[in-house]
Amino acid sequence: MQNENQLAEAAAERQAALKGFANELLTAAETLEPVAPLRGRLEGMDVDDAYVVQTLQLEKHLADGRVLAGRKVGLTSLAMQRQLGVDSPDFGFFFEDMVHNEGARLAAGAFVSPKVEPEFGFVLKEALQGPGVTVEQARAAIGEVYAAIEIIDSRIADWDIKLVDTVADNASCGAIAVGTTPLPVSVEDLTTVACTLRINGEARESGTGEAVMGDPVAPLAWLANVLGEQGVALEAGQLVLPGSFTKALPVVAGESATADFGDLGSLTINFI
Template sequence: MTQAAQAGAADWASNHSNEATRDELLKRLAAELLHADSTGVPVPPLRDRVLDMSLDDAYQIQEAQLKHHQAAGRVLAGRKVGLTSLAMQQQLGVDSPDFGYFFTDMVFNEDAVIPSTSFISPKVEPEFGYTLKETLQGPGVTREQALAAIDQVYPAIEIIDSRVQDWDIKLVDTVADNASCGAIAVGTVPLDVQLENLAEVECSLLIDGHKVASGKGKAVMDDPIAPLVWLANVLGEQGVALEAGQLVLPGSFTGAMPVVADSTATADFGDLGSLTISFS
């Protein structure tokens, strides 16, 4: 083998070794997050432990956890889009949305009493909850197709939680941590609203009966249908569809507010409906 060929072979081996090492590191970080989820003991920020950590790296960590849970028999109930409002982007210092998943055992309904000990540092966000009557398979999903796929719109609350210490997160940290999803609460009675009016719907977040924040549907990417379109197309690029029957949360009307044991949280849509949950 010539000297040039030997050098080329050495470079190839080095690059592939680095790739393998990086993949192994991402798998270890996924395992750390799974352990944090089961023990309630958070982990240090991930961005500090992967050189030039990318969004692709973060989604690879998220996907590894999804596959682990599904292999254990957990059933996917739907998807959430996060960081869609200016309030949440400012709160976490990011400028783009992200997405995560939730399972059937993470979904609660009206008047649920949810153990606060199930979380590390929970916060709540008021949202719409879309049930789908048609499958959305991107890329190329249009707003019209997304509208046609929505069956009902329900009041919803996402309970966000961070397996990363002290909520010290940037975009890659929250993406890797399943977009900081802790649980989902969704009403049993649909909101009495036309889809074309969702942007003007106002929702207030109440903690223990006191209004702490409010916003309109247009706070969600200027159009609360836009996150559904975005999600369908991003997942479609990975060969994944949003299936009929799934629940999709498009993002919060407001910034997230913390909750503790013995508190209640209400997403109040006025005359359209509401949803209240409690924490024990």
Template sequence: MANVTTATGRQEDQLAAVGAELLAASESLIPVPPLRDRVPGMTLQDAYTVQQYQLHHHLARGRVLAGRKVGLTSRAIQQQLGVDSPDFGYFFEDMVHHHGAEIPASHFIQPKVEPEFGFVLKTTLAGPGVTRGQAAAAIEAVYPAIEIIDSRITDWDIKLVDTVADNASCGAIAVGSVPLPVSVDALGSVTCDLLINGEVRESGTGGAVMGDPVIPLAWLANILGQQGVPLEAGQLILPGSFTKALPVVAGESATADFGALGALTIHFTD
């Protein structure tokens, strides 16, 4: 389990410089070379320090935190990106879209989509020590969701430290307005198809998300709890993808289809 700490001295300056570089890349849409090649001995703790640097930068400028995402929770995604453990990131209110949204593909560098659940919390979760049962009890509603992942690292050439530093490759979030009519305990058996332009391209079940999609929620609460950071009531939490991610371009639509339970579609424009 990651322990997010703050670096000191010369190392802190180096990590802050990398964080500033990623912030600039998110504005210019010009990706940067892999960080692991340029920060000698870069650790997972270093990578989360870079992520925190960017979070603090955005919050200081008035952006409002809407929730958190857990990534790399399915074996398909881990194999696709060549990593072997989950990670987490954050997103702001201005990054959240809804069903039918038209989203400019030009706002991203190299976007891909993932079908997910979206958990809205009714109570605060403050780790460490949060159990699966406590996490499940904190979920007010489950919505269809799509994460648009994007990488500020050139050509998606990433290892774990690269994606963690780059806010777990988060680009934007889409979430439905109508909850899925399903109990929390049944989430592992829910099936979701990922469609591009109406064609099924990938399929998976909730069980692909760490065996039980509630487990990543407890995992996240406990990791953040080590730093004294709770998951707040009302926040939206994405626990991870059912399938591997698929690239999208302008003119394409993406749908997370949960069958009789509901669906969510977004459209990518120029």
């Protein structure tokens, strides 16, 4: 009985610590005062713990009336995995009030330390419920493909993050920009599509869809299956960003960022 009580107390203490991390990150998002890395602050903290922290924040936002617009998958390219020193993808969420369009003027000071990533934006025409979703089933669920830019941001001080830190911090999601006109491309051809990330019009990074887990639809299937294990479905009409073509680049006030898909179109946003 004593051991059972000790285990229950330890579990309660752990849950309280995770809730405390969630509250720290919620406060940091409001004050723009970043927090110390979470890894090492709770013995044995793992990715499952980090997703508990993320989910607690999601539940708080939803309770406050924010409307879920979609999900993002991160760390899907070798460039981003190398940049952050990890070897697996992660995912986060974003709300309708975080989604912007072509020509948006975003206050750089509304973020802690923003960076930009060029991506596809998938709008689903039908729901995806895992587990067991295949890449082909995910491909069939995509309605339109848009140019997109994710503004990533870290509520962890100095971008000093490992996987548990970024997962807990909503996969470092800051905001989303998405085009208003679908790219004229078949979902079967996404691996060969090229995209250049331009800062103030200058080409800085480039890649093809193949850089996104070999096939940018693969992260969508992965996400559907991971969420499905939690009893959560991706719904028709939701926007999903499957990951970056390139490594992320920092931006400051006075700069523009463009996801340039060549003849297919582009998306530009401005930081003020």
